[in-house]
Amino acid sequence: xxxxxGSSGAALAADLRVACTLLARARGLLGKSHLPHGEGxxxxxxxxxxxxxxxxxIDVIFLDNDDRVIQIREYLQPYRVTGMHLGCRRVMELPAxxxxxxxxxxxxxxxxx
Numbered sequence: 001x002x003x004x005x006g007s008s009g010a011a012l013a014a015d016l017r018v019a020c021t022l023l024a025r026a027r028g029l030l031g032k033s034h035l036p037h038g039e040g041x042x043x044x045x046x047x048x049x050x051x052x053x054x055x056x057x058i059d060v061i062f063l064d065n066d067d068r069v070i071q072i073r074e075y076l077q078p079y080r081v082t083g084m085h086l087g088c089r090r091v092m093e094l095p096a097x098x099x100x101x102x103x104x105x106x107x108x109x110x111x112x113x
Contacts, residue, residue, distance in 0.1 A: 003040060003092060006109035010102035012061075013040030013094060016112065020044050028093070029054060035095045042112065044090035050081045057096040061104065062088040069108045074099050 003012040015038055019025045025043050029035060034056050043049065049060060055078060062071040062085045071085050075096045092110070104110075 001042070001112060003042070004111045005102050005104050006111040008103050008108070010104070011038070012092065012098060012102055012104065012110065014038040016040045016042050016092070018042045018044065029058070032056075035093070037095055037098075040092055040094040040098075042090060042092050046091040047086075047088045048082045048084040049076075049091055049093065051076055051078045052081075054078045059094045059096055059099040061092040061094065061099065061110065063090050063092065063110060065089050067110045067112060069104060069106050069110060072099055072104065072106060 001016040002014055003016045019041055029041055030053055057075045057077050060073040060076050061069055064070050064087050070087055073082055
């Protein structure tokens, strides 16, 4: 799958994996040494994430039912917790710096497909 900022046309992930089973959501990015540019993980359903046992920072985008950005956490370091976000349906985890490079902001529509 791919993810594109529908408001600006900027690519967020050319290779977006989906974690929708309990096991896949629990595993997330654990065990990876890094997240290459252009890759990402879409966790659904999800209202918040943690980076316990991860080895690298990530950008996190919280999406509502319409895939509009409701919250962003940039450069979330290992061993941190985002907390739960009401209205969030799913979360995208992307390489650190992706949000800034794409100009993504709250209210933007993300096209996933």
